[in-house]
Amino acid sequence: MRRRRYKLKGKGYYYVRTELLGEFRLGAEEREFLMGLAVRATEFAGVDVLECVVLPTGIQLVVVADPRERKDAGAAELVARYRALYGGAVGFLGYDADGLEAVLAKGGETAREARRALLARMHDISALMQTIKQRFTRWFNRRYQRKGPLWTDRFQSVLIEPKPQAVGWYRAAVQVAPVRAEEAVHPWDYRWSTVGPGGWSGIRRFSLRREFRAWTRQAAEEALYWILNPAGRVARAKSGRYSLREIEEAMARRVIAGSEAYVRRHQVRWTGTPRAVPIEEVQMPLWGAQTWRRTFPA
Numbered sequence: 001m002r003r004r005r006y007k008l009k010g011k012g013y014y015y016v017r018t019e020l021l022g023e024f025r026l027g028a029e030e031r032e033f034l035m036g037l038a039v040r041a042t043e044f045a046g047v048d049v050l051e052c053v054v055l056p057t058g059i060q061l062v063v064v065a066d067p068r069e070r071k072d073a074g075a076a077e078l079v080a081r082y083r084a085l086y087g088g089a090v091g092f093l094g095y096d097a098d099g100l101e102a103v104l105a106k107g108g109e110t111a112r113e114a115r116r117a118l119l120a121r122m123h124d125i126s127a128l129m130q131t132i133k134q135r136f137t138r139w140f141n142r143r144y145q146r147k148g149p150l151w152t153d154r155f156q157s158v159l160i161e162p163k164p165q166a167v168g169w170y171r172a173a174v175q176v177a178p179v180r181a182e183e184a185v186h187p188w189d190y191r192w193s194t195v196g197p198g199g200w201s202g203i204r205r206f207s208l209r210r211e212f213r214a215w216t217r218q219a220a221e222e223a224l225y226w227i228l229n230p231a232g233r234v235a236r237a238k239s240g241r242y243s244l245r246e247i248e249e250a251m252a253r254r255v256i257a258g259s260e261a262y263v264r265r266h267q268v269r270w271t272g273t274p275r276a277v278p279i280e281e282v283q284m285p286l287w288g289a290q291t292w293r294r295t296f297p298a
Contacts, residue, residue, distance in 0.1 A: 005126060006159060006255060006270040011066040013050075013162055014125050015170040015257075018133060018155035019058035026056045031192045034059060034136055039205050041135070044085035045121065045128040046073075049206040050167070050213055051174040054192040055181050058151075059132065060174050062160075062167070063125065064212050070119045075104040078118050085131070093117060129155040159266065161258025168219025170257070175220070176227050187224070 007014075020026070026034065031054045038059060042049050048064040073081075083097035090096050093114055095103070104111050121127040137150045160166050178190035187195045194206065256263045256270075 005157060006266065007065075007125060007157075008067075008159065010068055011064065011162075013062070013064055013160040013167050013170075015060070015062050015158040015160060015174070016125055016129060016155055017058060017060040018129055019152050020150060021152060024150060026054070030140065031056070033139060034132075035192050037132060037136055037139075040085045041128060041131045043207045044081045045131070046081065046123045046207070047125070047128055048208050048212050049194070050208070050216070051171045052194050052206065053174050053177045053190070055177060055183065057181070060177055062170050062174055063128070064209075065123050065125050065128075067123045069123050073119060073122070075101070078104065078115065081122065082118065125157060157255065159256045161262040163258065164216045164219040165223075166258050168216040168221075169223045171216060171220040172223035172227055175224055179228070186228070 035052070035054045038049075038052055038054070038061070042061075042063070045065075046069060050062040050064065052059070052061045079097055079101045082091055082093075082100050085091065086097065088096055091100075093100060100114060103114050121131070133151050133155070140150055141147060158170070160170055175187045175193065175195040178184040178193060179187060184190035187193060256266050
């Protein structure tokens with residue numbers, strides 16, 4: 001039986017990623033479409049994006065989601081978010097954005113049901129990733145006249161402690177993903193990423209409250225410098241002292257990342273016990289000598 005995914009009822013920082021089944025790799029056109037879809041899906045969901053990268057093998061994001069913001073959504077905002085995802089097309093409610101606007105203006109039980117259905121898909125990382133995966137699969141299958149699944153079964157998520165060092169580390173890890181994948185020499189050279197001003201129109205295309213990004217900017221820059229430094233982990237991986245797959249797996253398998261106290265507290269809430277999975281301990285300085293080494297006993 002699968003363990004339920006751990007998400008906060010309030011504001012949470014998350015690293016999320018999903019990968020294609022092994023036989024698939026995305027070309028330039030597919031990556032362009034997926035990046036655009038991620039912009040529309042995050043705007044619809046009301047999720048702030050700190051970083052996003054689309055690789056030939058999948059997509060990775062660092063996001064901020066707060067389910068408490070659902071209660072403040074008015075009719076105009078719901079219509080705008082619906083239009084952001086579907087444009088002028090008919091969406092999952094069975095009508096286009098103009099139709100939704102008319103339904104909400106009329107009121108009654110139909111309007112209440114529409115509102116409930118919309119809010120259930122907003123400010124939630126599970127609904128966000130479901131939207132991205134399902135809509136991209138439909139587009140891809142139509143384009144190549146195929147049927148069947150495209151993605152691995154579940155997306156991976158990490159709850160990140162709200163500290164600049166922790167969030168900054170994951171931002172840097174997403175920024176440098178094209179380098180680890182040997183798709184670029186420097187993160188700024190890669191188009192389908194939010195890292196540089198020459199990237200996919202930069203971060204400006206995504207929904208973002210600037211304070212979230214500014215809060216972790218210095219930590220992300222310093223972590224990125226450490227990763228890319230000749231003495232850093234990526235260079236050592238390429239020299240044979242670490243495997244790139246090991247680094248990728250270490251990033252992905254931590255369902256809660258942060259200080260010992262933070263991980264223990266949320267692990268108790270999640271499982272009812274203080275036992276924790278291995279995590280990166282994010283004490284200062286994160287990018288100096290810390291490694292993927294910490295395992296907490298039961």
